[in-house]
Amino acid sequence: MDFDYSGKTRDLIARLDAFMDAHVYPAEDARHDFVIDPANLWQEWPGLAALKDAARTAGLWNLFLPHEYGAFSPGLTNLEYAPLAEIMGRVPWSSEVFNCSAPDTGNMEVLAKYGSPAQQAQWLTPLLEGKIRSAYVMTEPQVASSDATNLEMSIVADGDDYVLNGRKWWISNFMHPATTLLLVMGKTDFDAPRHAQHSTIIVPRDTPGITVVRHQRVFGSLNSPGGECELRFDNVRVPKENLILGEGRGFEIAQGRLGPGRIHHCMRSIGQAQRALEIMARRVDSRVAFGKKIADQSSIRQDVAKGFCEVEMARLLTLKAADRMDKVGNKDARDLIAAIKVVAPRMAQEVCDRAIQAHGGMGVSDDTPIAEFFTINRFVRIADGPDEVHMSQLGKQKIREYVAMNEGGPR
Ligand SMILES: Cc1cc2nc3c(=O)[nH]c(=O)nc-3n(C[C@H](O)[C@H](O)[C@H](O)COP(=O)(O)OP(=O)(O)OC[C@H]3O[C@@H](n4cnc5c(N)ncnc54)[C@H](O)[C@@H]3O)c2cc1C
Incomplete structure (x- = not known):
């Protein structure tokens, strides 16, 4: 395994980071205020269309599509896409800016893989263009x-x-x-x-x-x-x-749809956990309680250290799963996909929980995005298959493999 990012990926990371800094982070408050206003229920934030146009023009479009699809996608592997999805995950609504948002991504993959030419012309093309x-x-x-x-x-x-x-x-x-x-x-x-x-x-x-x-x-x-x-x-x-x-053929389609979708969720979860840690660090470094910075409390340092270890472990596991998907296909990588689907959202939920605690009352408010990250990761543990179902299938597969490994006598 070589987890060094390719030149293509490094270039896209730099461009995506620059786009997020210039357009997305500065828009977070305006977008948030719009969507929580009951007067705007079921309406899209009006600023989104301009951001989508800018992203398309910048070539940051349909990055998720893990193979060449005409003029619509740069044709990244899962391994190349992983760090980009992580960056988008830092602002959950931003995936849509780059036409990389669930559930559209999974639906586009279904239509790209299994749709007839007529179905693709009618539905896939406008989805890939971000029009519907x-x-x-x-x-x-x-x-x-x-x-x-x-x-x-x-x-x-x-x-x-x-x-x-x-x-x-x-x-x-x-x-x-x-x-x-x-x-x-x-x-x-x-x-x-x-x-x-x-x-x-x-x-x-x-x-x-x-x-x-x-x-x-x-x-x-x-x-x-x-x-x-x-x-x-x-x-x-x-x-x-x-x-x-x-x-x-519904099961075949559902299986084909959910492999990439699951790992995309995990990449975004890692972005959220990483950002929660960064926000937590800034907060504890700027506040004093009982005569010293909160950052100087041992328990707080341990929470940040624990978070760092957990994010690194989950990121490596995600990259390994992405690498296997690229090399052997989604079906044969299903054990690693199941593993990361269980590990990443739980990890992000726990990292966010500690970041909430370190913020005191502010942690449960929407003054930071951490409370939203916490709730997203809580429901991701149910959506696209509850943890227990993945663990049950993973456990069954591993028992079978480990038993087979020792068939010639215990090693
Ligand atoms: C925010 C959100 C968005 C969603 N979006 C969509 C969507 O767009 N489209 C869509 O179709 N669905 C969507 N879902 C639904 C989601 O995919 C289902 O909730 C999920 O698949 C679980 O199905 P269920 O709710 O019927 O739970 P059940 O099947 O009733 O399972 C309940 C619980 O039983 C336990 N359980 C089940 N099987 C096992 C097992 N083998 N071993 C041990 N315990 C087990 C688990 O704890 C599980 O959570 C969404 C859900 C949420 C929360």
């Missing part, structure tokens, strides 16, 4: 959706169409004013083997029959402008050509 946004519609309220074989939404063929019926919840980005595309997972064959029952289908957001049942709050926040929604689908009709890849 999208949602991924999988989780259902009435079944344990961490086991995706439980999903019950029915997708039934009827003439030239498919008709969808069922319930969904926790659908991120549904409310975003630019969202026009939904990628929906449901069942096309209730009698097929368990992993061949589901399919993924394109549903335009304004298709009749889709109702918002309620807006869900995450730790009290509506997460405007994207939001999280509970939805009902009543006889939602779309043409048959909207099916991606074919009936029964």
